[in-house]
Amino acid sequence: MTELIVQNVHKYLGGLHILKGASFTASRGSIVSLLGASGSGKTTLLRCVAGLEQPENGVIKIGGKAVLDGEKRMTVAPENRNIGLVFQSYALWPHRTVAENVAYGLRLRGVNKADTEKRVLDTLGNIGLGHLAERYPDQLSGGQQQRVAICRALVYQPKVLLMDEPLSNLDAKLREEARYWIRKLVLDLEICAVLVTHDQAEALAASDNILLLRDGAVAQEGAPQEIYDRPKSFFAADFLGANNVASGRISRNASGTRIQGDGWSLDGVVLGEGEDGDGKAVIRVEQVAVHGQPGPGRIEMRLEACLFLGDRWEYRLAWGAFRAKAFGTRPLASGQVWAEIPRQSVWLFPEAA
């Protein structure tokens, strides 16, 4: 069931056009991620949905009810949008205990005391924080604060849960646990969730749908696998994953497409749009296999260095002007090696004319 519809939202700040017609939808029991570098407008878009920023144009509907309609000049205040927002800083009120923080949304909705207490303790209990109800926020660890912030935004069952970089203040290990935990919570409680993040691993692991934003516009939208495996533009290909990028000339003939550089050439598939000519190739690092012996389809390259990373080895390869990175499980001696790069993994993006 679609709970959130965002259509063609435009936002200006001074002379800057910050959001250039972003659109997306989100439904219950799923997470939509707004992914982008800083300055891409992802947080602004989220704040527009929350009603904390006022877009100049566009339509936003929450739970079937319009909360913003640029044509009708209609807009609804944040408190009347029935949303929950989790802040990057958690924004727990320092003068209130954990229980009071969580209870506030219920109190504002006129829930009676007994019910409030029960629901607060239930929600806190669900995420294993029941014993901390009487503590103040500054007595909690970062991970606990983050969970309280999510509790506070969820307890009154809002139509949409918005999360602004909720994991960025946690350390790496905690972050991996938290993204699993948040995903499970959203699926179990059938919440409609929107997650803002700059961390692609977080977006790929936690979401059902990713919106890749660039300069206030949606560069690509799709399921995590789709967006990772079939990028539509050089930007999308390069933003996600660890990549080898090479510049060269793209040419087409009967047998297929090639990209050619100084002393090297590779067969590939064209993913971007455009004519033959100058362009770029993107090859995910994990798609390059390195062997000690020649074989069918293998290209002879020079191994310049071999670095130990703990769980694997990183190879630095050179072939004419072509430079590439690859991973393997064993150390290799510098010098002659053979690399295998599947044609389907060489993504070609002709430069726009």
Added chain:
Amino acid sequence: MPAETASVSANAVSSHPTQGVATRPATTMPLPGNARAFRVTVISLLGLCVLAPILLIFYQSFLDGPFFTPASKLSLEAYRYILTDAMFYDALWNTVIMAAGMVIIAVPLGAGLAFLLTRTDVRFRKTLEVVVLVPMFISAIVLAFGYTVSVGPSGFITMLSRHIFGAAPWTLYSLTGIVIVTGLAHVPHVYLYVAAAMRNLPSDLEEAARSVGAPIWRVFLDVTMPMVLPALIFATALNLLVGFEMFGVPYVLGDPSGIVVLTTYVYKLTTLFGVPTYQLMAVVVVLLVLLTLPLVWYQRRLLRHGRRYAALGGKGPRTQVMRLGRTGQIIALSFVGLWLLVSVMLPIGGIVLRAFVDAWGQGVNPLEHLTVKHFGNLIEVPSLFRGIVNTVILSVVGGAAAVAIYLVIGLAGHRNQGFSNTLLDYMVLLPRAMPSLIVGLAFFWLFLFVPLLVPLRATLISLFAAYVIVGLSYGLRLLQGTLIQIGPDLEEAARTTGASIGQTWRDVVIPIVRPGLVGAWALIMIVFLRDYATGIYLMSAGTEVIGSLMVAQLQSGAMDTIAALAFVSILLTGVGLGLAFRLGAKIHD
């Protein structure tokens, strides 16, 4: 509609014209639920309260008689009179000398004091940091009176000097006397700003200078001073402003020998002709405001700059103090001690002694004539007793009410943008351009002739209203300082949880700033306690306060009573100050 009208978010980034602007819709929708009506109402009401007195004075200055008599006509006669009056030019010149002289004394001393207390290991630092602020909290009239009784023509020290040396080679009742007294009294004002700036300086720059061989005084002149130049300029502007508006000291020390400054000139005009010469007073005020307004405007500019500067300071870098060494300690402590002796001990000691003796003079040991009978008057004379009670009520209750009002105004401007916010800024600063004597006068006129207000004139309400305007810019700066410390996230979290902006203020903002409010209350209390000028014109049976009573008693020369009143005033200020420190008030300005 042209696209340009769209830029409602006025004070945003400097708007570079880009292609995006062309497609922009004509108007920006206002943020809903942002308490627009409340903000507009509060700012308009404030505008009315601030502008009404100013406009009334302005209007009055262009009449040939009091504004309330129907016979008064528009005329420039008052301007002609004032601008051809030799005494006006005398007063103007004296005012300029006084303000400039005050700056020349206060700025170097304040800067030196700030350097010693923030950048060196001078001893008794913790105590001194508090003690040096004392002159700031004492009413100027009390201070001036203190100098009169200690080093005036028949003061204790003067007598003692005559007794021992046969002469006392100083004249307190002179322009030089006034300049020195005001200059020394305003050292804390400079110290506060400069010390705040110095605390934010990283010490490695000074250490670098020392490592290449600069002695401490060279470090002070070549490294520290240039880096706190903005704070110094700000303190200079502030002191010039204070100098132009100073009334108590020139009145007490200048009146006996006929020295007038603009404020005392206005006061003299009241009684010059038997009938009220409101138009002449108004003209002087307009001319005075023309002098102070540019300073206020300049101060606002510096302040905005200063906020940026303070934000940069953030946590504050680790500072390492410089070691003075034995000789350095002696020189530094003598410097601080001498200043404290002259600007704190001399006047306060004088008052304390004067309040408890009834005879002194050459060859008379005052300590043999101790008495408490001066205090008897304070209890027996109803107006004096009322004055003390009123002062306490106005400071304690009025101070709390004023903080509540400032809080409402502060909230109206909190996270507000655009034109109304700029307007608010100016409304808050405007009263600064007027000496509190004049604010009191304007409110007196309002309460005399605005029908609804007339019954309130003889009540403390009239005085309270004037006090609120006098304390407006200081009080609001205190409150805005605390409000701005709340992270916007905390408020936004309340909004998205379902709280209206009013509920957000009630449940999140106010509880978080509560400690700051209590501190502000203590400081506003002291501001109201030490005030003496606002109540002069508003004084009637029922609206006496200690300060205005002292001014009135000076005319009749009842020194015993004044001494007792001054002593009570110091005592109350001491209590207030103790309370302020206990409540953790952050002192600035």
